[in-house]
Amino acid sequence: xxxYLQLVWLVPVLPLIGFLINGLFRRQLSKSxxxxxxxxxxxxxxxxxxxxxxxxxxxxxxxxxxxxxxxVKDFRIPFAFQADQLSALWLLVVTGxxxxxxxxxxxxxxxxxxxxxxxxxxxxxxxxxxxLVLILGANYVIMFIGWEGVGLCSYLLIGYWFKNNEYxxxxxxxxxxxxxxDFGFLLAIFWMILKLxxxxxxxPDHQGVLDxxxxxxxxxxxxxxxxxxxxxxxxxxxIPLYTWLPDAMAGPTPVSALIHAATMVTAGxxxxxxxxxxxxxxxxxxxxxxxIGLATALLAAxxxxxxxxxxxxxxxxxxxxxxxxxxxxxxGAYTGAVFHVMTHAFFKAxxxxxxGxxxxxxxxEQDIRNMGGLKKKxxxxxxxxxxxxxxxAGIPPFSGFFSKDEILAAAFANNPIFWxxxxxxxxxxxxxxxxxYASTFLGSFRGTEEQKHxxxxxxxxxxxxxIVLAILAAVAGFVGIPEVLMPNAHSLEHFLAPIxxxxxxxxxxxxxxxxxxxxxxxxxxxxxxxxxxYAIYRFxxxxxxxEPTGFGKVLADKWYVDEAYNAIxxxxxxxxxxxxxxxVERGLIDALVNGAGRSVQYLSRQVRLVxxxxxxxxxxxxxxxxxxxxxxxFFLKK
Amino acid sequence: xxxxxxxxxxxALFCIGIxxxxxxxxxxxxxxxxxxxxxxxxxxxxxxxxxxxLAGAAANPMAGIDGQLFVFFIMVVAAxxxxxxxxxxxxxxxxxHSVDVNFLNRLKH
Amino acid sequence: MSxxxxxxxxxxxxxxxxxxxVVISRNPVYSVLxxxxxxxxxxxxxxxxxxxxxxxxxxxxxxxxxxVLFLFVIMLMNLNAESEPKKNKWLKLxxxxxxxxxxxxxxxxxxxxxxxxxxxxxxxxxIGLIENLGKALFTDFxxxxxxxxxxxxxxxxxxxxxxxxxx
Numbered sequence: 068x069x070x071y072l073q074l075v076w077l078v079p080v081l082p083l084i085g086f087l088i089n090g091l092f093r094r095q096l097s098k099s100x101x102x103x104x105x106x107x108x109x110x111x112x113x114x115x116x117x118x119x120x121x122x123x124x125x126x127x128x129x130x131x132x133x134x135x136x137x138x139v140k141d142f143r144i145p146f147a148f149q150a151d152q153l154s155a156l157w158l159l160v161v162t163g164x165x166x167x168x169x170x171x172x173x174x175x176x177x178x179x180x181x182x183x184x185x186x187x188x189x190x191x192x193x194x195x196x197x198x199l200v201l202i203l204g205a206n207y208v209i210m211f212i213g214w215e216g217v218g219l220c221s222y223l224l225i226g227y228w229f230k231n232n233e234y235x236x237x238x239x240x241x242x243x244x245x246x247x248x249d250f251g252f253l254l255a256i257f258w259m260i261l262k263l264x265x266x267x268x269x270x271p272d273h274q275g276v277l278d279x280x281x282x283x284x285x286x287x288x289x290x291x292x293x294x295x296x297x298x299x300x301x302x303x304x305x306i307p308l309y310t311w312l313p314d315a316m317a318g319p320t321p322v323s324a325l326i327h328a329a330t331m332v333t334a335g336x337x338x339x340x341x342x343x344x345x346x347x348x349x350x351x352x353x354x355x356x357x358x359i360g361l362a363t364a365l366l367a368a369x370x371x372x373x374x375x376x377x378x379x380x381x382x383x384x385x386x387x388x389x390x391x392x393x394x395x396x397x398x399g400a401y402t403g404a405v406f407h408v409m410t411h412a413f414f415k416a417x418x419x420x421x422x423g424x425x426x427x428x429x430x431x432e433q434d435i436r437n438m439g440g441l442k443k444k445x446x447x448x449x450x451x452x453x454x455x456x457x458x459x460a461g462i463p464p465f466s467g468f469f470s471k472d473e474i475l476a477a478a479f480a481n482n483p484i485f486w487x488x489x490x491x492x493x494x495x496x497x498x499x500x501x502x503x504y505a506s507t508f509l510g511s512f513r514g515t516e517e518q519k520h521x522x523x524x525x526x527x528x529x530x531x532x533x534i535v536l537a538i539l540a541a542v543a544g545f546v547g548i549p550e551v552l553m554p555n556a557h558s559l560e561h562f563l564a565p566i567x568x569x570x571x572x573x574x575x576x577x578x579x580x581x582x583x584x585x586x587x588x589x590x591x592x593x594x595x596x597x598x599x600x601y602a603i604y605r606f607x608x609x610x611x612x613x614e615p616t617g618f619g620k621v622l623a624d625k626w627y628v629d630e631a632y633n634a635i636x637x638x639x640x641x642x643x644x645x646x647x648x649x650x651v652e653r654g655l656i657d658a659l660v661n662g663a664g665r666s667v668q669y670l671s672r673q674v675r676l677v678x679x680x681x682x683x684x685x686x687x688x689x690x691x692x693x694x695x696x697x698x699x700x701f702f703l704k705k
Numbered sequence: 706x707x708x709x710x711x712x713x714x715x716x717a718l719f720c721i722g723i724x725x726x727x728x729x730x731x732x733x734x735x736x737x738x739x740x741x742x743x744x745x746x747x748x749x750x751x752x753x754x755x756x757x758x759l760a761g762a763a764a765n766p767m768a769g770i771d772g773q774l775f776v777f778f779i780m781v782v783a784a785x786x787x788x789x790x791x792x793x794x795x796x797x798x799x800x801x802h803s804v805d806v807n808f809l810n811r812l813k814h
Numbered sequence: 815m816s817x818x819x820x821x822x823x824x825x826x827x828x829x830x831x832x833x834x835x836v837v838i839s840r841n842p843v844y845s846v847l848x849x850x851x852x853x854x855x856x857x858x859x860x861x862x863x864x865x866x867x868x869x870x871x872x873x874x875x876x877x878x879x880x881x882v883l884f885l886f887v888i889m890l891m892n893l894n895a896e897s898e899p900k901k902n903k904w905l906k907l908x909x910x911x912x913x914x915x916x917x918x919x920x921x922x923x924x925x926x927x928x929x930x931x932x933x934x935x936x937x938x939x940x941i942g943l944i945e946n947l948g949k950a951l952f953t954d955f956x957x958x959x960x961x962x963x964x965x966x967x968x969x970x971x972x973x974x975x976x977x978x979x980x981x
Contacts, residue, residue: 681806686727697920706818708930708931708934717830718830724910725837730899730900744852755939756935759939773865784966792973
């Protein structure tokens with residue numbers, strides 16, 4: 068059988084080519100050509116990814132070195148790609164979901180002008196390229212390149228409609244928030260280089276970071292993991308750096324689906340899953356991650372309860388789900404976290420695309436108070452959206468149930484309080500998702516007459532990805548059926564076992580007995596079901612139209628976190644900037660510089676008088692100079 | 706006769722020439738002062754020539770003759786210089802109707 | 815005081831006095847005449863040192879040809895004491911002071927000169943005679959001598975070109 072691993076370089080290069088063609092010739096290419104290039108390259112990557120996945124599944128993994136990226140004496144950072152279980156899985160998700168969203172975009176963005184249309188696809192391709200570099204990189208520096216690349220693309224795509232100032236600001240916010248996290252990531256890389264002299268994950272001769280963990284002291288491991296986690300909080304929108312993600316909804320909806328739900332924001336989870344052994348050895352960090360993940364999950368879910376913008380609800384839901392993934396990482400359920408990343412990619416992309424379909428049909432109306440009763444007009448969107456909602460709410464046998472249950476079970480084993488809070492979050496998730504669903508699709512239409520007139524089901528290019536994703540969201544859970552339901556059916560765990568093998572050795576194995584696990588499942592599913600029924604009952608007839616008051620207003624205003632950041636960070640910085648500008652820049656530096664200029668001007672004006680142009684004065688000066696030279700020569704020089 | 710006498714005499718003549726150059730504005734007088742300075746140098750050269758002759762005559766009967774030849778060539782150059790310099794002064798007088806060097810302040814621009 | 819020493823002092827005083835008169839005379843014509851006097855004194859010094867050829871050439875070329883040229887130019891321009899440009903008193907003082915300082919400094923520097931105390935041959939010595947100088951000039955120094963003729967030629971051409979009226 069042919070060794071497809073050698074083709075791994077093609078996976079990121081194809082979208083890069085697509086980016087270059089679409090980006091450089093955006094004024095010349097027609098829309099259909101842009102479509103073919105944009106979607107075709109990603110599709111090709113997807114096909115190669117499948118081949119690689121099959122290869123990897125047959126146990127064929129490896130690191131492929133291309134060239135030395137940085138080489139300083141003995142220290143070298145190779146430009147290498149790593150194809151193993153974890154990256155192969157992520158490849159499939161990124162290229163697969165990526166392709167569907169490209170396809171979707173061809174219809175969704177159809178109204179854009181030709182040049183900007185090509186620009187959009189160029190950015191998307193560049194994003195896919197960066198994301199693939201992030202995933203495939205065989206060391207932290209290559210990952211960091213991809214990490215920055217996706218951050219850049221996120222910035223570009225959030226600010227895609229750059230003529231709108233607010234969107235531009237949202238893009239800047241995302242970028243700056245990410246930079247704060249990246250700073251931590253960079254420090255972690257430096258720390259590794261300082262202590263180990265390498266940044267590779269693991270090398271054939273066992274000299275990588277993940278091979279040499281025993282050389283690190285507990286303090287080093289805790290420091291490195293905390294700094295890496297800081298990077299992850301930026302990219303994956305966790306407390307305290309999560310506020311950029313809801314604002315990032317300024318970008319086109321497919322972008323929100325691809326970057327801010329399915330792929331980029333899971334980069335932090337990928338990084339931690341990749342470095343799982345370090346985290347297993349740093350229990351302090353693990354606790355921090357679990358607590359922050361849980362806090363984020365609850366905070367974001369509570370905010371989502373009162374949001375009225377369809378995309379904002381989904382955004383906070385994303386933040387909340389990412390919190391669950393971090394909870395999973397924090398309690399050592401790496402497989403569960405990765406599993407949840409995968410299922411979440413499917414159902415959250417589905418939900419975003421469904422929301423995009425609704426927005427498309429409603430002519431860019433995003434407020435759910437002006438929707439309602441779309442069930443009949445948008446049948447396919449409705450069904451797929453409903454599947455997505457059920458999946459995210461964690462109702463069996465849809466995918467969300469399996470992945471979330473796995474994380475919650477691990478959380479219970481770690482600390483029952485985690486489980487209780489997790490279930491509260493899950494209940495809130497179920498509630499706000501069905502509030503969204505009921506307000507949008509059930510009840511009666513509340514939009515304008517004109518909108519009603521134009522309501523229609525979206526074209527095939529939009530519904531096709533919805534259907535595919537809906538099927539995936541429904542069945543993807545079956546790759547990870549828990550032990551209690553069917554022994555040895557957790558194929559994902561077997562598949563990923565080599566990645567987490569080292570961690571498994573160090574972790575305390577804790578097994579719940581089957582009764583407890585059944586009880587936990589029943590409790591969470593039951594509570595979620597109650598929340599769903601209550602939400603449908605309450606919002607299908609009488610939607611939440613009134614302005615929120617009291618505590619609801621606090622939720623609707625997002626706990627005033629943005630305002631608090633503004634007061635704590637932004638304003639003092641502004642003051643500092645103004646102070647520096649007024650006193651240090653203008654008062655000190657400008658004065659010095661201008662003073663230097665002025666004094667030179669003044670002096671030269673005085674000295675200029677010497678140049679009278681009169682021969683006599685020149686001769687006089689010459690004689691005086693000769694005099695001085697003589698004095699120096701004969702009397703001063705000893 | 707000691708050499709210092711000649712040196713002091715030449716220096717005095719030379720410095721008088723310099724003082725003349727510095728104090729006068731008439732281009733021709735300045736030129737004459739330059740000639741005076743040249744002659745001071747000539748005098749010193751001849752004095753040195755004779756000094757060397759006295760010291761080296763036993764070994765070489767023509768010792769020190771090159772000093773006097775130098776003077777001769779300096780006179781050649783001075784004569785050529787005067788002819789050109791005076792031509793320039795005449796030219797200047799023709800243009801500005803003055804021999805005042807302060808009119809020659811074009812260097813400023 | 816021997817005659818030689820007396821002559822030396824006499825010629826020195828004559829040279830210096832005439833030189834000072836050159837500088838302080840208001841009328842350029844007087845300046846020229848005082849300069850001729852200076853040259854005579856210097857020629858006297860040459861002859862005192864038995865440098866006969868140089869002494870004679872100095873008289874012929876300097877006192878004769880060059881000074882007459884000066885005189886002609888001054889008279890052609892009709893310069894006299896009234897047309898003489900006047901210089902600022904302070905600038906004059908500055909000129910005299912700086913010239914004096916230069917003299918002072920150089921004389922002071924003489925104190926440590928290595929030739930101090932060496933004697934100069936006066937009244938005798940053969941090298942200043944026309945015969946010896948001529949031999950040297952037409953044997954060892956014939957190339958510079960001939961080149962000086964080219965210098966004269968070019969100076970002549972230059973003088974004519976510069977002095978030509980119009981362009």
